[in-house]
Amino acid sequence: MKAVILAAGYGTRLHRDVAADSSGRFAHLAGCAKPLLPVGPCALISHWVQALTASRSVDRIYVVTNALYFAAFQDWASHFTNVQILSDQTRSNDGRLGAVACLQLAVKHFKIEDHVVVIGGDTLFKEDFSLGKVKERFSDLQAKCEDNCLVLSYQCKEEETQKYGILEVDGNLRVLCMKEKPLPSETQSRRACPCFYMFSKKSLPLLDAFMEEKKETPIDEKDAPGNFVSWLIPRKPVYVHQISGRFDVGNLPSYIECDRYFREKLRDVESYMV
Template structure:
């Protein structure tokens, strides 16, 4: 299994903190957000390579980070060669860029580089292996305003995703979908198909409503919280919590 960590954004909402520092490299509780994520990835034995996709501006920072990495996974920093927020590829186009450049043809975990979470990725992988199908993560939210700011899924009693909407005005359920996904090897070619059809290349959740029209996708429901660091306020809140 491979792992792709999405880290190619410019995090303009966090300026000035991220003007010269990539958001995943901001520190929370004394270490970069990326370290918190990698510690969870390290527990998944079947992942042998981790691809961190970033932009031209922050490639040297991630290369420095990987040079100091002490873990047992091979880290590959991928430069998508974008230079500003205006010419960024978007997360889904970045995924396709990594798949194409590195000819990935194995089951793949995809994680946002700016979210912290309580659950273990090992449990997510076990679920994925049991259902033997593409899988997303979900957790319950009780705040309607929060629901409107994230992806929301409807799931049937078998755990099958029956609908998905990114940032819905009227959420159909309280199941939030953070940007943590597991895709079967045979699904990877669909990213190219999705983009070729002119679909939105940005937020990785946009792929899900399209994908559930093509094949079955299951939802792994986790307990605990996840923390999306998108604004100065959310960053300060996470600092306090951790």
């Protein structure tokens, strides 16, 4: 299995917050890509590389970034032997390709013909998350059908459904549909879906079909990787694995909360997410 970490965003909300902060406490974060933000003892993305490596979940890790942050990611990756960096060649948020296009770019550039775990570069999970358990679940699904894919879900609050993609599932935990930011009255489900997907190698050719279908649509329809998941659900079997929650670093308050957890509450750094 290969890992693709999506890290081509520009962090506009976070950097706007850092620039507006008058305390000066976070001035060192200015111009830093979100996945490279210090979270506890290391960069946010380093937590993923350490866990993916320790759990032996994948044999290669590919990180897709943009031209603006490419050199910084290259410098960071020099400390690892199993990480390769790819630039999407964009230099501004307005010119971004979108997450699905970045995933397609990685699959083509690195000639991936294996199962792929796709991870949002600004996301981390709570301490009970285990890559080993998720991979075991995916392997069980693959043994039943090679088309099967796997996503995660966690219970969000009723008032939070309008912030996330919400999964509706059947009794076998197969996903029936994903509703994008629905009102609480529009779905009985509270299953939020974070950016962590295990796509079977048989599903990867559908990236081309999705991008061809969406080529004339606005960037918003092909930016969030969940848009591809939603499109995939009626075409391939997609199942869920339940987790307790996540950290999604989108702005300065969410970064502060995440960093504090890793500095003060994380009990075992060595086994985190393994």
